[in-house]
Amino acid sequence: MKRRIPLAIVFIFGVLGAIPFLIPHRIIQNADNEFRSSILRIIVAFSLVLGVGSIIRHHFQKIRRKKENWQYSYITLIALVISAIIGLFGGIDARGMLPTQFTVPFTEYVFRFDIQTLYTNIMVPLAATMFSLLAFFMTSAAYRAFRARNVEATILLLSAFVVMLAAVPLVSSFFPKLSAFSEWILTVPNTAAKRGLLFGIALGSMATSLKIILGIERGWLGGTS
Amino acid sequence: MITSILIVFTQLEIFRKISWKKNRFMKTTFLLIFLTGLSFAISPPTDVRAWDSPNDAGGSINIAWRISPDDPMLDGYEISRLAEGAADYEPIGFIGKTRNSYTDEETRDGVKYQYRVAAVKDTIMVYSEPSNYVQSSSQWFNTDRINVLVFATLFIFLILWFTSRAKKGMSLFIRKIAGLDAVEEAVGRATEMGRPILYIPGLSTMADVATIAGLNILGEVAKKTAQYDTKIIVPNRDPIVYTVAREVVKESYTQVGRPDAFNPDSVFFVTDSQFAFAAAVDGIMTREKPATNFFMGYFWAESLIIAETGASTGAIQIAGSDAVMQLPFFITACDYTLIGEELYAASAYLSREPLLLGALKGQDYGKAVIIGVLLAATLLALIANLPVLRLF
Amino acid sequence: MSGEPWIWVGAIFTLFIFSFLYKENPFYRFAEHLFVGVANGYMITFYWHRILVPALINPVSHGERLWLIAVAFVGALYFTRFIPRISWLVRIPIALVMGYSSGAYIPRGIDAYIIEQTRATVITRSTFVNWQQGLWALIILFGVIATVSYFFFSRERKGIIKPLSYIGIVFIMLGFGASFGYSVMARISLFIGRIQFLLRDWLGLIH
Amino acid sequence: MKFFEALMKIDRRILYLVLAAVVIIPFIFPFMIHPKAMPPVENLYNYIDSIPQDKALVISVDYTPDTEPELHPMTIALLRHAFTRRIKVGVLCIGVLGLGLAENALNQVAGEFNQRATSKADSIIYGRDYVFWGWQTPVLTVILGMGERISRVFTVDYYNNQTETLPMMKQIKNYNNVGILVSVSASASPGWYITYGQTSFGVKVGIASTAVQAADWYPYLNSGQATGMLSGMKGGAEYEELVQTNLGITDRRRATEAMASQTSAHFAIIVFILIGNIGYFVLRRRKK
Secondary structure, eight states: OTTHHHHHHHHHHHHHHHHHHHOOOHHHHHHHHHIIIIIIHHHHHHTHHHHHHHHHHHHHHHHHTTOTTTHHHHHHHHHHHHHHHHHHHHOTTSOSSSOOEEEOTTSOOEEEOOHHHHIIIIIHHHHHHHHHHHHHHHHHHHHHTOOOOSHHHHHHHHHHHHHHHHTSHHHHHHOHHHHHHHHHHHHTHHHHHHHHHHHHHHHHHHHHHHHHHTTOOOHHHHTTO | OHHHHHHHHHHHHHHHHSOTTTOHHHHHHHHHHHHHHHHHHOOOOEEEEEEEOSSSBSSOEEEEEEOOTTGGGOOEEEEEEEETTOSSOEEEEEEETTOOEEEEOOOOTTOOEEEEEEEEETTEEEEOOOOOOBOOOBOSSOGGGHHHHHHHHHHHHHHHHHHHHHHTTOOOOOOOOHHHHHHHHHHHHHHHHTOOEEEEOOSSOTTSHHHHHHHHHHHHHHHHHHHHTOOEEEEESSHHHHHHHHHHHHHHHHHTTOGGGOOGGGEEEOOSOHHHHHHHHHHHHHHHOOSEEEEESOOOTTHHHHHHHHHHTTOEEEEEEOOTTTHHHHHHHSSEEEETHHHHHHHHHHHOOHHHHHHHHHHHHHHHHHHHHHHHHHHIIIIIOOOGGGGO | OOOOHHHHHHHHHHHHHHGGGTOOOHHHHHHHHHHHHHHHHHHHHHHIIIIIIIIIIHHHHTTOOTTHHHHHHHHHGGGGGGSGGGGGGGHHHHHHHHHHHHHHHHHHHIIIIIIHHHHHHOOOGGGGGSHHHHHHHHHHHHHHHHHHHHTOOSSOSOTTHHHHHHHHHHHHHHHHHHHHHHHHHHHHHHHHHHHHIIIIIITOOOO | OHHHHHHHTOOHHHHHHHHHHHHHHHHHSOOOOOOOOOHHHHHHHHHHHTOOTTSEEEEEEEOOGGGHHHHHHHHHHHHHHHHHTTOEEEEEESSGGGHHHHHHHHHHHHHHHHHHOOSSTTSOOBTTTEEEEEEOSOHHHHHHHHHHOHHHHOSBOTTSOBGGGSHHHHHOOSGGGEEEEEEEESSSHHHHIIIIIIHHHOOOEEEEEOHHHHGGGHHHHHHTSEEEEEEHHHHHHHHHHHHHHHHOOOSOOHHHHTHHHHHHHHHHHHHHHHHHHHHHHHHHHHHO
């Protein structure tokens, strides 16, 4: 029973998902639209519970079991609660019940802490800087790891050189031939290779979707028990 | 057409001679004649026809006509509609010149409509003959998408056919994957040098096909390390993948008859943060100095850090991933790389698991179909010049 | 030098993350954990204000579409994930969403990835509008067939498949080289963006 | 041979300092580079330029702060182009973490135009010239829903106004009123718009992608499913160049500004790869 019901649901809704593309009739289209805009949207909204819930549980367990760096879990939980309160009650454009700004006494500076300010001044710098580290890792990997160790890697590095040089605006304005060659590599061999890979990936993901609907692939069942 | 231009030209000449101030009445009457004269010059669009828009949910009718011979002079065309039982035509749309079709999307299904198109120049409108009667309706099957239905049924058949054969235990041939010889040789090297092997089953979750493939290959590698009594280190980023990985390694050790040699601490959970995990793995690589590193599964940008440190410690590195974005780094930083589907094929080849074998064979034949269609369509198009593209 | 305190907060966090380059340290860990907290708080805000309120709470509170309550009940089954005894119930909403998404993907995936891409690779006489266009189209057709044959596992690599798959790997390497060359620019520009923030918005050295 | 040994053993942190220096120096001695637009960038520019008055440009802001430096200048350039040409603009986000960036971009560009505006006619007014629909989920509901009726997917916009009541929405009902939908993305969202939006409703899709993914979108350019593409910061700089030369917009161009550092950083990376490989081959030959 614990397996048969989910597998039946996944099959029924799998068929319901595919039909509207082939049947344009108004009845089917209206039903599909209604399903998507109300039922699917609400259920997916609740799925946030899974995401946020598992993060909260993960950090709680880390604190309870005093795993390594458990003190930092407090920061995540406190930050989550505070930003959720500011967002939920302060409102998206700071028009909610909770006041999200105050003027510093003796000055006319207004200190705002609404959700958009938190986003722009905490999330953007942290996330952007986290990813900008990659420039450094790229630099040291270029020096220590990127070797023409076999024929394939050699072809890859040669093609990369041409595209890398042409990606530099200074070079492409002095050597239009080079940027034309780089554009050729991108529009002809690269298109052929990526299209060939695309066929493989598309067939693979379709086979996986098919196996899920037909109940052959049951990994997603086991993973949640 | 030429006669109308001559008429217009002579009228202009006369008009110019009468100076405006002297005789206002004469001028205005002449202007009127002049303008109506123009209307004779415009001929209306012809052959107006209308039909229910195909493959739709109803409520729309297509109208087409042959543009008026005086088209370059026109401002455009106005389309008007006469509903069944309505008093008169009501204008429903205006469209620029040179255009010869329009779609009326506000029709009610089951009501008969008739259309006519007017050539418009400033205030002059010349109507065409009315079109045929037409009703809009919605269709139960979209005939444009038959090709999708054909390929879908074919593909479903292929997958089901091969999966059922695999389940019945019939042997499905898969060629040996070149990368797997490299695995054999790499484990042997680590044993000779008496140094550990590092195996990372990707950073993704159990729902990811690449993680499942990574764990299958981990099972095989663990069997070899059990036989040669080589130390194996398996750091994980996902708690669930960690528990499954430990079971896989334990199972491999017992299968080879060496359950006592299995050290539970060899498989461990590090952290779920992407870069902290990479930093921790770097620490292990520099401390333990493994002779061979395996990266089998799905990776993100942190693959750069891991592969780079591994290369600098001089270890042999074998990677396998379907993360297309990270493959270029693996290819240049590792000794051997399983590209995309080779990872799935390797895990199917090693595990002989019917589910993986069936799907892989089905996809292989899907590829054969695509290549076949490509070649056939191109040959037909080039040699017999058939309008092949309408098939797609 | 910027007087806005929030710009200082952003700059300090930027330096915290850059400290990871020296070695993994408490500042980096603090910044990373803070980010996970604020990001989830931000998501909760929008899921509530822009989805649950307009799609569920407003209609139901006005007494319309009361069947939405049943839908909300199915959605609430996600909570059972954390209640051991009945945690299998979470499979029902997952099955619904996963089933519908898989079903919606298959026909459209076939249309967009298989049929459209095949149509674009087929060569007709009109492709030879000029010799260059025709030649490139021929190379693309040949390259696609070679790449696909590299990933063909049902036959030993003998006969025609052997040379074909070798040429296939050459195409694949050219393709990966192109991606690799471009990705260097991508990673660098992320770092340049942060330098622009530090030098202009924070220190005001450049304008 | 000592030299080669030392050459191969440069510490990682020295390389980091070299990269930092190589990026910062061009900011102290800035030299402006005007990149020539490549065909995919020009195609997108020309297509957007030709959008008729009764159609809108839709920008899907599908990136997160992670790739803000690379993609944000593109959103800004697209908005400047549309507002100068008085093309109606609709902005939405597939991912919730893109909302803040979309709002910052709209406030910035609308502010630039309204500062210069003299009358109500040539200023940028919310609801008339542009609408910020905000975010909805899941992807299927958004992309397929916009084919039927946009105001049914986004019943309320980002600022909680009823979408139906906004003047622009009387004219922009669904994809039939969309000239082109440009997905500014660091993920696979352009592919979703092609797979779901284009197959079912035939909407034109333009791509503005990070350089990491740009090469993977070329098959869609070749097949005509994508109508032009901006790739990476260089693509952004090229579009800024077109916007400035054709429309005379002279506001700050973040992407072009970075081209100098981009140039020097690329040379540094190429030199490192060369050194690495030379050292590798010398040592390998000596080992044989």
